[in-house]
Amino acid sequence: MAAIFSASGRRLLSTAAAAAEFPVPMARIRNLARAGQLADIDAAVVPLVPTNPKAVISALSVVGLSDRASAILSTIPSPTAEHLNALLAPLLRRRRLAERVPALLDAHPSAPRDAFTWSILAKSLCITKGADHAVYLLHGEEPPSLHLYTAIIDSYYKQKKPHRAEELWREMVEERGIAPDAAAYNVRITYKSATGTVEEVQELIRAMGEESGLRPDVISYNGLIRVLGRHKRVDEALEVYRSLQEKGAAEGNTEAKLAPECATYACMVGALCSEGRLSEAEDVFYEGVKRKKVADLGTVRKLVVALKEAGKGRAARRVVVGLRKKFPDQFDGPWKELEKDAGLTPGASNEEEEVEEDEQQPEKTAAAV
Numbered sequence: 001m002a003a004i005f006s007a008s009g010r011r012l013l014s015t016a017a018a019a020a021e022f023p024v025p026m027a028r029i030r031n032l033a034r035a036g037q038l039a040d041i042d043a044a045v046v047p048l049v050p051t052n053p054k055a056v057i058s059a060l061s062v063v064g065l066s067d068r069a070s071a072i073l074s075t076i077p078s079p080t081a082e083h084l085n086a087l088l089a090p091l092l093r094r095r096r097l098a099e100r101v102p103a104l105l106d107a108h109p110s111a112p113r114d115a116f117t118w119s120i121l122a123k124s125l126c127i128t129k130g131a132d133h134a135v136y137l138l139h140g141e142e143p144p145s146l147h148l149y150t151a152i153i154d155s156y157y158k159q160k161k162p163h164r165a166e167e168l169w170r171e172m173v174e175e176r177g178i179a180p181d182a183a184a185y186n187v188r189i190t191y192k193s194a195t196g197t198v199e200e201v202q203e204l205i206r207a208m209g210e211e212s213g214l215r216p217d218v219i220s221y222n223g224l225i226r227v228l229g230r231h232k233r234v235d236e237a238l239e240v241y242r243s244l245q246e247k248g249a250a251e252g253n254t255e256a257k258l259a260p261e262c263a264t265y266a267c268m269v270g271a272l273c274s275e276g277r278l279s280e281a282e283d284v285f286y287e288g289v290k291r292k293k294v295a296d297l298g299t300v301r302k303l304v305v306a307l308k309e310a311g312k313g314r315a316a317r318r319v320v321v322g323l324r325k326k327f328p329d330q331f332d333g334p335w336k337e338l339e340k341d342a343g344l345t346p347g348a349s350n351e352e353e354e355v356e357e358d359e360q361q362p363e364k365t366a367a368a369v
Contacts, residue, residue, distance in 0.1 A: 026059060027329035033063040041065070049075070054086045061090040066100055070107060081114040088120045098124040115145035122148055126155035131164070138168075144176070150184045157191040165191070180212065186219040193223035193230075201227045218244060222263045229271025241268045241284070260288070266295035273299075273306045282307075282315060289322065297334055304341045316342045 032041045045056045049072055060069035069087050073079055088104060091097040101124035105117075118137055125134040134152050138144045149172040156165035169188070172178045185208040192200045201224050208214045221240055228237035241264065248259020265288035272281035281303055288294060300319070307316035320342040324331045339345070 026062070029059055030063050031329070033065060038065075038068075042068070054083055057083060058086040058090060061087050062093075064094075064097060066091060066097065066104060070104055073108060073111070079108070079111040081112045081117055084108060084111040084113070085116050085120060088117070088124075092120065092123050092127065095127055098127040115147045118145065119147035119151040122151040123155070126152065131155035131159060131161070144178075146172070146178050146181060146184060149176075149178065150180075150187055153184070154187045157187060162191065162195075182208065182214050182217055182220070185212070185214065186217070186223070189220055189223035193226040196227065198224075198227050198231055198233065218258050218261050218264060221258070222261070222267055225264065225267040225271070229267060229274065232275065234271050234275050234277065237268060237271050238280075245287075260291075260293070262288070262293045262295060264288075265293060266299040269295055269303055270299050273302050276306075276310075278303075278306055278310055278312065278315075282319075285319065289326065294323065294327075297338075301338060301341055304338055308342060313343055317344055320344055 029041060029044065032038075032044070041060075045059065049056050053072065053076055057069045057072055060066070060072070066087065073083055073087055076083055084105075087108075088101050091101055091104075101121055105113075105121060122134040122137050125131075125137075131152050134155070137148060138152070149168060153165045153168050153172075156162070156168065165188075169180075172184075173180065185204060189201055189204050189208075192204060205216050205220055205224065208216055208220065221244055225237045225240050228234070228240065241260065244258050244260045244264060265284060268284045269281045269288075272278070272284065285295065285300075285303055294300070300323070304316045304319050307313070307319070320338045321344070323335070323338070
C-alpha cells in the first residue's frame with residue numbers, strides 16, 4: 001500500500017488519489033520521469049489507456065508530463081469532465097504547472113466542463129495571478145457553484161485579504177442562496193486557526209454543526225488542534241487528538257472518517273515540539289508512521305532538530321532512518337536533507353544497524369497509549 005502523506009507541497013509522496021489503484025506503481029513512473037526515460041513511460045502506460053484512461057491521464061499529469069496526458073485525452077472518442085479534471089487537477093500542486101491549466105482547457109474545447117473544472121481553473125488563476133483574476137468566473141453565463149466560491153474565498157484568505165473573503169461568503173450565502181458545505185466552513189476554520197482565537201474556531205465549529213446541520217470532520221478538528229497549539233493550550237489539543245483517535249478506531253462506524261490524517265499528526269507534533277514535550281511528540285509521530293501517515297517535511301525536520309539539540313541524537317537518527325527504511329522509494333529530494341539534520345551519513349548501513357533494535361518504538365508507544 002502506498003503511504004499517505006500530508007497535503008504539503010513538500011510531501012514525501014505526491015500520488016494522486018485517482019491513481020491509488022493504478023496498475024503501474026507511481027514510484028516507478030516518477031523515477032522514469034526524473035530520469036527522462038519517456039519511451040519507457042509510454043511503454044508502461046499506453047497499454048493501460050483502454051481500461052484505465054483517467055488513471056493514466058492523472059498519473060502522467062502528476063509527474064509533470066501534462067503534454068503526454070493531454071495527447072492521451074485527445075484520443076478518447078467521448079471524453080467526460082472527469083477525464084478533463086484528471087488532467088488538470090494534479091497541475092495545481094506547483095505554480096509552474098498551474099500556469100498550464102488555461103491553455104490545456106482551450107486545447108480540449110469538446111470535453112465537457114463541470115463545477116470542479118471551473119473551480120480548478122479558478123484555483124490555477126489564484127495560484128498564478130491572484131484571486132482578483134478569478135472573480136470574473138463568478139459572473140459568467142452559468143450560475144457559480146459552491147466549489148467555485150470556495151476556491152476563490154480560500155485564495156483570498158491565503159492572500160491575507162479576509163475582508164474580501166468574507167464579502168464573497170456573504171454574497172454566496174445571502175445573495176446567491178448557496179448553502180456552504182463542510183469544505184467551505186473548513187476554509188474559514190483553517191484561516192482562523194492560523195490567525196484567530198480558540199473561541200473563534202470553536203464558534204465556527206459550533207455554527208457548522210448547529211446552524212448548518214453539518215458534521216465537523218477531521219479538517220475542522222485539525223484547525224482546533226492548530227489554534228490550541230498556537231495559544232499554548234497543548235493539553236487541550238491532546239484531548240482533541242485522542243478523541244479523533246478513538247473515533248477513528250471505530251471500524252465500520254460513521255465516526256471512522258474522523259480518524260487522524262497527516263495534517264493532524266503535523267499539528268500535534270509541531271505543538272508538542274514548540275513546548276519542549278519531545279517524548280510525547282515522538283509518540284504521536286510514531287503513531288502516525290504506524291498508520292502510514294507522515295507529517296510534512298517541515299514538521300519532521302522540527303522534530304529531528306529539536307531532538308538533536310536536546311541531546312537525543314539517537315532518537316533523532318531513529319526518526320530519519322525509520323523513514324528511510326520504510327519509504328525508500330519516496331525518501332529523496334528535500335527529504336534526504338533530514339539525514340544531515342540528524343547527523344547521519346547518507347545511506348550508511350552501520351547507522352541503520354544502530355537503531356535497528358529501536359524500530360519497534362512505534363508499536364511500543366502506540367500500545368502504551
